[in-house]
Amino acid sequence: MTYLAKPKLHHPSLAKNRVGYTRRDYEGRISTLCAGCGHDSISAAIIQACWELDIEPHRVAKLSGIGCSSKTPDYFLGNSHGFNTVHGRMPSVLTGAYLANRELIYLGVSGDGDSASIGLGQFAHVMRRGVNMTYLVENNGVYGLTKGQFSATADKGSKSKKGQTNNDAPIDLVTLALVMGATFVARGFSGDKSQLVPLIRAALAHQGAAVIDILSPCIAFNNHGGSTKSYDYVREHNEAVNRLDFFPQREEITAEYGAGEVTEVRQHDGSVVRLRKLHADYDPGDRIRAMSYVQEHAARGEVVTGLLYLDSDACDLHQQLDTVEAPLNTLGAAELCPGLAALEKINASLR
Amino acid sequence: MKPTDIGAPDYFHKVVDCQWACPAHTPVPEYIRLIAAGRYSEAYMVNWVSNVFPGILGRTCDRPCEPACRRSRVEDEAADGRERKEPVAICRLKRVAADYKQDIRPLLPQPAKEKNGRRVACIGGGPASLTVARDLAPLGYQVVIYDGDARAGGMMRTQIPKFRLPEAIIDEETGYVLGLGVDFRGGEYVNSLKNLLAEGYDAVFVGSGAPRGHDLDIPGRKAAAKYIHLGIDWLASVAFGHTTSISKRVIVLGGGNTAMDCCRSSRRLGGEDVKVIVRSGFEQMKASSWEKEDAMHEGIPILNNLVPKAFTHNSGRLTGVTFEKVRAVFDEQGRRSLIPTGEPDAHFECDEVLVAVGQDNAFPWIERDIGIEFDRWGLPKLDERTLQSTVANVFFGGDAAFGPKNIIWAVAHGHEAAVSIDRLLNGEDIAARPAPMTHLISQKMGIHAWRYDNAISADRRLRVPLRDISAALKNIRIEVELGFDPQLAFKEAQRCLNCDVQTVFTSKLCIECDACMDICPMDSISFTANGEENELRPRLRAPALNLSQDLYVSETLKTGRVMVKDEDVCLHCGLCAERCPTGAWDMQKFLLKMTYAGAGCRSAGMQPASA
Numbered sequence: 001m002t003y004l005a006k007p008k009l010h011h012p013s014l015a016k017n018r019v020g021y022t023r024r025d026y027e028g029r030i031s032t033l034c035a036g037c038g039h040d041s042i043s044a045a046i047i048q049a050c051w052e053l054d055i056e057p058h059r060v061a062k063l064s065g066i067g068c069s070s071k072t073p074d075y076f077l078g079n080s081h082g083f084n085t086v087h088g089r090m091p092s093v094l095t096g097a098y099l100a101n102r103e104l105i106y107l108g109v110s111g112d113g114d115s116a117s118i119g120l121g122q123f124a125h126v127m128r129r130g131v132n133m134t135y136l137v138e139n140n141g142v143y144g145l146t147k148g149q150f151s152a153t154a155d156k157g158s159k160s161k162k163g164q165t166n167n168d169a170p171i172d173l174v175t176l177a178l179v180m181g182a183t184f185v186a187r188g189f190s191g192d193k194s195q196l197v198p199l200i201r202a203a204l205a206h207q208g209a210a211v212i213d214i215l216s217p218c219i220a221f222n223n224h225g226g227s228t229k230s231y232d233y234v235r236e237h238n239e240a241v242n243r244l245d246f247f248p249q250r251e252e253i254t255a256e257y258g259a260g261e262v263t264e265v266r267q268h269d270g271s272v273v274r275l276r277k278l279h280a281d282y283d284p285g286d287r288i289r290a291m292s293y294v295q296e297h298a299a300r301g302e303v304v305t306g307l308l309y310l311d312s313d314a315c316d317l318h319q320q321l322d323t324v325e326a327p328l329n330t331l332g333a334a335e336l337c338p339g340l341a342a343l344e345k346i347n348a349s350l351r
Numbered sequence: 352m353k354p355t356d357i358g359a360p361d362y363f364h365k366v367v368d369c370q371w372a373c374p375a376h377t378p379v380p381e382y383i384r385l386i387a388a389g390r391y392s393e394a395y396m397v398n399w400v401s402n403v404f405p406g407i408l409g410r411t412c413d414r415p416c417e418p419a420c421r422r423s424r425v426e427d428e429a430a431d432g433r434e435r436k437e438p439v440a441i442c443r444l445k446r447v448a449a450d451y452k453q454d455i456r457p458l459l460p461q462p463a464k465e466k467n468g469r470r471v472a473c474i475g476g477g478p479a480s481l482t483v484a485r486d487l488a489p490l491g492y493q494v495v496i497y498d499g500d501a502r503a504g505g506m507m508r509t510q511i512p513k514f515r516l517p518e519a520i521i522d523e524e525t526g527y528v529l530g531l532g533v534d535f536r537g538g539e540y541v542n543s544l545k546n547l548l549a550e551g552y553d554a555v556f557v558g559s560g561a562p563r564g565h566d567l568d569i570p571g572r573k574a575a576a577k578y579i580h581l582g583i584d585w586l587a588s589v590a591f592g593h594t595t596s597i598s599k600r601v602i603v604l605g606g607g608n609t610a611m612d613c614c615r616s617s618r619r620l621g622g623e624d625v626k627v628i629v630r631s632g633f634e635q636m637k638a639s640s641w642e643k644e645d646a647m648h649e650g651i652p653i654l655n656n657l658v659p660k661a662f663t664h665n666s667g668r669l670t671g672v673t674f675e676k677v678r679a680v681f682d683e684q685g686r687r688s689l690i691p692t693g694e695p696d697a698h699f700e701c702d703e704v705l706v707a708v709g710q711d712n713a714f715p716w717i718e719r720d721i722g723i724e725f726d727r728w729g730l731p732k733l734d735e736r737t738l739q740s741t742v743a744n745v746f747f748g749g750d751a752a753f754g755p756k757n758i759i760w761a762v763a764h765g766h767e768a769a770v771s772i773d774r775l776l777n778g779e780d781i782a783a784r785p786a787p788m789t790h791l792i793s794q795k796m797g798i799h800a801w802r803y804d805n806a807i808s809a810d811r812r813l814r815v816p817l818r819d820i821s822a823a824l825k826n827i828r829i830e831v832e833l834g835f836d837p838q839l840a841f842k843e844a845q846r847c848l849n850c851d852v853q854t855v856f857t858s859k860l861c862i863e864c865d866a867c868m869d870i871c872p873m874d875s876i877s878f879t880a881n882g883e884e885n886e887l888r889p890r891l892r893a894p895a896l897n898l899s900q901d902l903y904v905s906e907t908l909k910t911g912r913v914m915v916k917d918e919d920v921c922l923h924c925g926l927c928a929e930r931c932p933t934g935a936w937d938m939q940k941f942l943l944k945m946t947y948a949g950a951g952c953r954s955a956g957m958q959p960a961s962a
Contacts, residue, residue: 003799004929006872006926007807007924011874035931037864037932041866043869044868191863231862235910
């Protein structure tokens, strides 16, 4: 961390996007995390993705729980809505917010402790409900704020900084999200922004529950030899299944590819996700195969990254509930509380 | 690209734009930090070692450092033009050190206790000769300075008006040099180099300046000669008090700094309607922009694109000047030619004219048969580095060497000539000169603590307070600029980016976490595949399009990429180093130790010179 605020001065060529903001306008306050924290790199990726997507900052709501990761919303999108909620309870608050106002872009920011330990139940339910959000797990395998105990995502057999071995089986949030019905599931690495930024862009455009499990090395407690979440380990064992190019609805696709190298998926909002295959046999449209693929590689100590599953026909919570188009928070008391007569009518229909 | 060799003395020196641009390579950020800390005497001495005349230069320097200043590349320009990108007021901060220092005489070198028996003559008592004397006298050389004027200073005393440079400052700073045991022979004009050489000097330094003003040979010049004066001669006459008044209507011809001094002096000696009329356009004028501003501030109009054609007179009494209207046309090579517009000539009435259209070198006192060769422009043939003429023990410097430049160039020449003389008289090859010494010192004090103030000030350039204009115009000896007071000086000093505190990268410590790249406010840092420079520059995180600024390229990192830093707009804020978890980035102060005359410049090192 640093005590200095980042100077406002910027490169003379710093460009504005279509909504008139520079990348710097998407920054937040100065980070108080440890120097070199993967989380800061993820914050930078979020800033880059939002700037590139021409998102107006006031249209974003960022919600988080408790932990190092959950502190980060203070460090990006300083002009967006934010709610730092209770430990492990961010999904409930996010669901409520989404029900009340379907027009905002919801960004859930959580960590392995917040999502895989205390908040595991909430994590599962928010996925199965199909809440339209981008859920980022900043996953470092340790409890950094309490000095580096193993978290629930730490691999069995991996070692702590002090040399203890983890004997518990790990929770794989990617597999869990696939099981629970998330419609956009990806894994990224904080040390590879060229992969991470397009993943975040595509996830933000996805109309359904999108989750990205991002390996984010903890410099202070989990970046040593016996760790499986260190910069070196992830770089050595990274099995990227594809590289992603994301094209928002209005952007013309200009890149050219050789035949058979790419899979193209058009999402609900008209945006296009283009996947350059790195593993010929990998099909991100096959949920069952995705689960086994991730597990097979995990058994070999490999970390599968990239866009692992995408349901292009995703359906979100509001569609399932058949709510009105207008956000509920814009409705008046009369519409929201139609009165005793209406209640009687409903009750009667149920008798 | 190959990994950058940061051990090369020039690499980090170039990053310190101001120091690199300064002919004497004064360590600007170093003394600005001392000023901010209120350590004025030390700031003065840093200057004195390097440029000899901090108080004089702090008022009059041509400041090549300021256009180079990185600050002017990183600020934003407001759309309404009210906020401009501007450099740090380096020159005027230098004056602060001179104004607020304590008695620095105990800090000066002492006159040599024992002379080494070598005698060096300096011709002309201006900045170049005084610098040679300053460097050589403490080493034991017996230095004799000859000057036609009674007091030392040369053009600093005769040509710069007192409202810009008070006499007391010249006396003080020339006094420091003469106090080193220098034999100053005022009023002894050298009229024969042959005779001087016959006196058996071991070396002679010619620092006689460019003392002859260009004349304007157009109709009416001779007939109205009484009312037409050469600018530098007139300024000297004013400086010595021989001229104390001028007519009400004055035209100054010429667009350089001498013209600006002439017009502003005229305003103080009775000139009410003073105009500057220039052949070139306003932007092409040779005068520094601030000197033009100062003149205009005193109500002096500058009229451009007018070529003087004739002086008009009434049987010898000047009535005005006729001008042809022109426009400038530039050919492919950028050469200018002035094309008449065809409009009728303009006539401006006046009572007196000052001609300040350039200066020439003049060496009527150098015999042409003593071996000193001159080129076709009448300048001595010199080795550009050693300043040696075609006679081995005769050196030239200042305006006498390559034509009119400025004080700070004269000082730089003086240092170089002193090195040449010292090596020559110690029997060493003067072409082989040791490179400057460099040091890098880590500024780290703690996790977030540095030995320099790394917060970036958002202030815009501060204006130097001026004396009320009506008071300023009443007396030619009243200084116009009041100088920064300590509070203003502190604020202005804080605008300095500390470009001498370098970002030093150690490739083997880097874990490629991107922290430095993410925090860098100027997007100066990239981690990318290596490539050729011209291919690499446009594809960095922010395009590196300023080709005069280097790229700092690391060795190949673990992922096969390299770190590339564009030095161009780095704020030296140290955030990369604060965010680096492994200490791969460090902020290290770059110190450049110039090679001056003395043991350090000699191959034989510390051995004393013997007669």
